Amino acid sequence: MEKHLHMGIKAVIEEFPEIESILTDYDIGCGPCMVGTCLLKDIVSIHSLPKLDEKKLMERIAGVVLNGNDPGKAKPANITKKPVTYSEPMQKLVAEHTLIKRWLALIPQVVEYVDLKTESGKQIINNGIDMIRSYADKFHHAKEEDILFKYFDENAEIIQVMYKDHTNARALVQNMIKALKSENRVLLSESLLAYRDLLQHHIQKEDEILYPWMDRELNKTTLIEMDAKFVEADINSGIKEKKYEDMINDLEKLLP
Numbered sequence: 001m002e003k004h005l006h007m008g009i010k011a012v013i014e015e016f017p018e019i020e021s022i023l024t025d026y027d028i029g030c031g032p033c034m035v036g037t038c039l040l041k042d043i044v045s046i047h048s049l050p051k052l053d054e055k056k057l058m059e060r061i062a063g064v065v066l067n068g069n070d071p072g073k074a075k076p077a078n079i080t081k082k083p084v085t086y087s088e089p090m091q092k093l094v095a096e097h098t099l100i101k102r103w104l105a106l107i108p109q110v111v112e113y114v115d116l117k118t119e120s121g122k123q124i125i126n127n128g129i130d131m132i133r134s135y136a137d138k139f140h141h142a143k144e145e146d147i148l149f150k151y152f153d154e155n156a157e158i159i160q161v162m163y164k165d166h167t168n169a170r171a172l173v174q175n176m177i178k179a180l181k182s183e184n185r186v187l188l189s190e191s192l193l194a195y196r197d198l199l200q201h202h203i204q205k206e207d208e209i210l211y212p213w214m215d216r217e218l219n220k221t222t223l224i225e226m227d228a229k230f231v232e233a234d235i236n237s238g239i240k241e242k243k244y245e246d247m248i249n250d251l252e253k254l255l256p
Helices: 009-015 018-025 040-046 051-067 088-113 119-146 157-182 185-217 220-237 241-254
Strands: none
Touching: 009 018, 009 040, 018 051, 040 157, 040 185, 088 119, 088 185, 088 220, 088 241, 119 157, 119 185, 119 220, 119 241, 157 185
16 A cells, blocks of 8 residues: 555556545546646645545545455545635635636637637737736746745645646647647647646646645745735736736627
8 A cells, every 4th residue: 555655646546447436536636637646645635634534535545455445435425625715825826817717718719709810810819828928827827936836845746747737838829829820720729728628627726726735834924925925026027917807808798
């Protein structure tokens, strides 16, 4: 069992597929994760289950690993999902996700209705790419990479997963730029939809797992210091949130 606790969750699930269902019973959705390199032992601690639920979860996993059967079988009835509360700096990041999610929600309509042969169509795509590069990346992801993650071991698997998501998102943006220049509607659609899928999962992991875990690890003094750094970073970025709020408002009115 000790060996499997130190294995990446994807490798554990590949060896014992039943474990994915067990984790899902406890609202730990590792199956859909695109990377899955988090260690099994870290997944349990990061999700901060009540002690009794954690004990039952580990008993069920151990039953599968050691004996080939899940002693729990039926979904536990006593799982209580506590409402998530965030510190002030973490709440700022969650609020930024709200605007990003509004853009993600529009992508299927953009893919279906925007005409790359027209100047107005190209401008909509340019505006969307600008929002991704400026607001989502330079304004939002930069605070995570340059400030938030520095308070932790950046080699930790869960943080490496976030870095990889950011890297993959940037690669998709480069594909969008190429597609726009060549008026390649297929590549543009594929890139936008892949970006949407990636960011939706990424934001869910941060809002539900990463940020609450980080809040538990950081003390009040550190959170105050980090919040001040966030404010400074926002000012230095020169990026105005209202510009992108207005863009999204206009696009929501324009698209069917």
